[in-house]
Amino acid sequence: MKFNKEIHLYFSEEDNQPIEGAAKGWVSNFHKFLSTLLSQISRDTADIKLVSESTIDSTPIDGTAVVIAVCTPALASSTQLTTALNTYAGELKQNDSLINEGIARVFKVHKSPFNEDEALPELENVISYDFFMIDPLTGDAQEFKRFFGSDAERSYWMKLVDMAYDIHQILQDTSRKSKVVSEDDVPREKTVYLASTGVDMVIQRDIIKRELIRHGYKVLPQHTLAKEVGQLEHQVSEDLHKCRLSIHLIGEDYGYKPKGSEISVVDIQNRIASNHTYEMVDYNKSAKEKKPFSRLIWVSPDLKNVTERQKIFIEDLKSDAAALEEAEVLQIPLQELKSIIREELVTGGRFQREHREIAGYERENTGSKVIYLIQDKSDVKDTGMLRKFLEDSGYKVVAPSYSGDLIDIRYIHQENLRRCDGSIIYFGNAKEAWIKTKLQDLLKAPGFGREKKLKAKAVYFDGQKAVDMEHYERNNALVLGNNGGFKPEHLKPFLTKLEK
Incomplete structure (x- = not known):
């Protein structure tokens, strides 16, 4: 024509x-x-x-x-x-x-x-x-x-x-x-599924889509999603099979429900992508030619008016992602998300991870047990006495990195999770959502290549916090402190468990 x-x-x-x-x-x-x-x-x-x-x-x-x-x-x-x-x-x-x-x-x-x-x-x-x-x-x-x-x-x-x-x-x-x-002219490695979102994430989705297209990536879906659940599920599944990565942006809006469904289109896409991730993991175990597939779920760090339904949805997402290395929930600024996406697509992300030397570790076995002290940057000074006590007690204490390239900071965090014997998350100035994310990271540690079981994990409360304590119990995390000021006896339950 x-x-x-x-x-x-x-x-x-x-x-x-x-x-x-x-x-x-x-x-x-x-x-x-x-x-x-x-x-x-x-x-x-x-x-x-x-x-x-x-x-x-x-x-x-x-x-x-x-x-x-x-x-x-x-x-x-x-x-x-x-x-x-x-x-x-x-x-x-x-x-x-x-x-x-x-x-x-x-x-x-x-x-x-x-x-x-x-x-x-x-x-x-x-x-x-x-x-x-x-x-x-x-x-x-x-x-x-x-x-x-x-x-x-x-x-x-x-x-x-x-x-x-x-x-x-x-x-x-x-x-x-x-x-x-034709579809075959665009390689799978250059194709990304960018899930449709609730109304409050439309702008953020457009920003990510623009970035991907400008860097030469094909973004699916390239059609309006069907309004009937059966057709929609078929469309999403077909598109995911063509992709190297799926990206899901989660905000305050749960999304609309297509005809014949009790759950939203945002939820449906996440569930299908989750099933697809498991299928690709099983496929890659025996396939001669691997087809890496990963899934990034971004939860807006600026959530305010969140319904109970949306809270449950987000918690379900975190629990599901914790089971696989190939799925990750991120609650970081949008600019940082773009760097993570670029790492996954350009360098191969976790599938091409180099086991390089990082600050704070020696390759040889020193005999000292390693404790990963996870703290927000704003809490570094407040953890000084806690860290000194652990080091004086003969433990090697490692901490997150706060400087350098975001990709290196993320790599060091994962490497600490992979190598430590036990971990303490310090709950000081950080928001509880950040603490819960770090607990999820501990659950995901086997996905980062961790081979031995984590001996002990705890959340050290710097003073009393108005939070749901049952959440920490469900995650098998010891709650330390919680009555203000550092005291060595606070650490006794954690260290006893670590030495068993």
Whole structure:
């Protein structure tokens, strides 16, 4: 199918009424901003033709390289517009031309939430570009009427830049007359499953997706997830088999429930990815050609308004991930997550770990038992007396690293978990969520290559804490201190267990 280099923007005139007394409406502003971005990217004037109810008869769609549809109830009610869009999308499908290198030639734009599947069935599986903001407190969608400011910069302009680059990619491929890239042309090692998220994690997901694509990775899913649970599960499973890594971003929103399911789409993707991880572990035990697969679950460190349902979901995720080296729960800043993702994909992560020399260890056996004192950076001074007592008692004490590259810091932490005889987690200034994460790391130690059983583990409370003590009992962790100030006798239960 031959294409020209035209771009058509389909919209209903009802959606372009002047905004709050301004001269231009939503569509006119969108048209102006997108044209400017495309001109900057291509270094050529971008001509985007506006097509509405009054101009559709004089604007033939045949051969158009890129079609943009502002999907709203008004557009869905226009038979002229929807017929043209469905007919063209159907022709593209018949010619296997709708998708080019993972990008659809027809771009669905939402200025507010709307399901256009009934009116535009030929575009049902095309991923939309959502240009609206979700209120973090109420969860309500807010249409942009002001296009500048911090909120617009994150939710509107970031998405618009992505869209402009995708359109530019389509136009470049059209001018080169390039063939559609098949699935086999993209290696599994360069393919990542980035799970769909709750509404509060959409921006973070876009940031990760942009990073991956800019570094040459293919990101799945490249289609809208099915709304019926059976079809959705099949789609997710198929996509995961093509991937080297799956990434799941967890926030305060549990996510919507597809038809026929009692759990959310976020939960479903995690469960299928968990099962897939176990399957790949079993496969790699006997396979001649290994197919490494790992799973990163990022829990936002800024959670505030979390429902009981979401708390249970997050705890289940941590427990499930603790059983496998190939799955890891991270509750770190987003910037640090990007470094971890890069380690997994570029260096092979834990699958290519070098057993290099690290500070604090000697390779030869000194005979001293090693205690890993896990402490937050803010607590280093407060643990001075505790550490001195342990060292004076003949133990070798190692601690986390706080400087250098994030990947090295993570490696040292895992190496300490792998080698120590016992571990004490110091609960001082750190939040309880951080303490629980470190307890999970102790459970995962065998996955990091630990061969011997951990003799003793404890959480040392610097003063009383209003926490659920049963959590620590369930994790078989001794609770030390808990009444203020360091005293050597606090350590007696731990050291007795360590020496058994």
